[in-house]
Amino acid sequence: MIKLFENIGRYFMLMGKVFSRPEKISIYRRRIWFEIEALGFNSISLTAIISAFIGAVVALQMAITLESPFIPQFMIGYATREVMVLEFSSTVVALILAGKVGSNIASEIGTMRITEQIDALEIMGVNSASYLILPKVVATVIFVPLLTLFSIFVGIVGGYAIAYLTGIMLPGDYVEGLFYCFEPFSITYALVKGAVFAFIITSISAYCGYYAKGNSLEVGRASTRAVVAGSITIMIFDLILTQIMRV
Amino acid sequence: MIRADHISKTFDGREVLKDISVEFDTGKTNLIIGRSGSGKTVLLKSLVGLHEVDKGLIFFDDTCYTKLGFRERKEIRKDIGMIFQVGALLDSSTVRENVRLPLDLFTEMTEGEKRDRVNFCLERVRLQGADHLYPSELSGGMVKRVAIARAIVLNPRYLFCDEPNSGLDPQTSVVIDNLIHDITKEFNITTIINTHDMNSVMEIGEKIVYIHEGHKWWEGTKDDILLSDNPELNDFVFASAMAKRAKSVAR
Structure with missing residues (x-):
């Protein structure tokens, strides 16, 4: 328990250093672009593949589960949209990125620490x-x-594609469901969650790497710690944000 | 001049530096020697501020470095160059970018001036043609030379070198030693080198401090070493048969 509080204290002290006045804004601007390319653009393909399949699977599952003459078919499109917007695209993508980006950051900074960079x-x-x-x-x-x-x-396109290709429902019904009871605030909610989770992933994994000690084994351990701690913190904040921003 | 005044440092209850007082002279190649684990790297890192000392004071000329805050230390650190044992070049940057980084961060130079300064430093370490390479593409000696170029790019007043010859062949070691020595003289820098390479001691050592079990055990010049009767120093310096013969010849 003491170790946990020690880590939380050190984390906030590190964040204090991170958000102190930068040496030269122009250098930081250049580095931000570099990081957007390294951490962001390189995650697009993974996100696309997983989202397309999850969208398709959700639509398929909904079609099977909601197979009843009393439930209109457009509910499949509605349910797929809600799953993608409210939970999958922000939380699950964040968890995937905690693995990919988080371990990348922890091992990069950890290696820089142990090689005295x-x-x-x-x-x-x-x-x-x-x-x-x-x-x-x-x-x-x-x-x-x-x-x-x-x-x-x-994800929504994935759901549409499965509807179109398998014929489990009319694509028109799926599209109708997408617009059914649409609450624009849910998009804001997803974006806020995305930003908060991004901060959690990056700051926790950077913290784990920054305080890595010893040799390459320790860098590996720091990387694992970053993924575990990042994922757990994301789930805790998912709960908190869902409670605060109830759509 | 850099001066340590009764400094001590403890790690997990183990006292690594024990009440060390020493002065390193300007324009000279000062060497810290000692066995592995004797505390010389901790001494070097304490002098440079990477470790906070538990007791004692460290002075850079007339400024008491130990008592300075983060921002004031930052100003002195711009006058410090350091060459690490493993080079510590930024892996994701080319040779040119590594050498240029301090200029980007701390000067208002134009692009042309920066280019000229980087070219000058790379020429000084004879690496003109390697500016586009990444650290992973360099040999051990080249990495050390880039580290020297980066260390001198801001015209430092103090240069710290942590085992600059480790992992290098004897010929390349001599090249690196002479380069550091020449730069020290050329720019009148206070240079402190941490080494256990006896060739370095005999080649470029002007002032030598021997650290033994966390204590400053002995200090003097390279000529004094040959005539010293200090048993621990003799055990360390003349460990090899060849060195013992050299000593007997010198005597």
Whole structure:
């Protein structure tokens, strides 16, 4: 328990360093673009594949489960949209990114720690925490909500494709369901969740890497810790945000 | 000048540095020598501020570095260059980007001025043609030379080197030693090198401090070493048969 509080305290101290005044804005701007490409663009294909399949599976499951003369067919489109917007595209994509991006950040920064690259930056007078972590945080907080929107779109298209290809329902009914009782705030809700989860993934994995000690084995352990701690924290905040922003 | 005044450092209850007082002179190649685990790397990292000392004070010329806050230390750190044992180049940056980084962050130079300065530093370490390569594409000696170029790019007043020859062949070691020594003289830098390479001691050591079990055990010049009667120092320096013969010849 003491270790947990120690880690939380160190995490907030690190965040204090991360959000202190940057050395030169232009350098950070360049690094943010680099990180958007490295962490964001490189996650598009994975997000697209998973979202398309999940959208298709959700539509298929709904069609099987809601097979009743008393339930209108457009409910399949409605349910698919709700699943994608409210939960899948923000939370599940965040969990997937916690694995991909989180382990990447923890191992990158952890390797820099054990090979003294972080010490070298500190000796130069660079705020290493801010220089290494802030661009990653900003890049993911900007990009993950966009990725969430993209995932919603691809998932819904996946559902439409399965409806069209298998003939389990009329594609027109599916589209009608997509617009049924649509609450625009649910998109805002998904975007806010995406941004919060992006911050959690990046900051926790950067924290795990930044305080890695020892050798390459420790970098591996830091990477695993980052994924586990990031995933659990995402689930806790999913619950909190759902309660606060009930749609 | 860099001065340590009665500094001590403890890790997990184990005292690694024990009441060390030492002064390193400007314009000289100062060497810290000692066995593995004697505390010389901790001493170097404490001097540079990577470890906070538990007791004692560290002075950079007239400024008490130990008592400075984060922002004031940052100003002094711009005057410090450091060469790490493994080079510590940024893996995701090319040689040119590595050397240029301090200029990007701390100067208002134009693009042309930065290019000229980087070219000058790379020429100084004889690496003109390697500016587009990444650290993973360099040999051990080249990595050390890039680290030297990066360390001197801001015209530092203090240069710290943590085992600059480790992992290098004897010939490349001599090249690196001479490069550091020449740069020290050329720019009148206070250079502190942490080493257990006796060739370095005999080649470039002007002031030598021997650390033994966390204590400053001995200090003097390379000529003094040959004539010293300090048993621990002799055990360390003249461990090899060849070195013992050299000592007897010198005597």
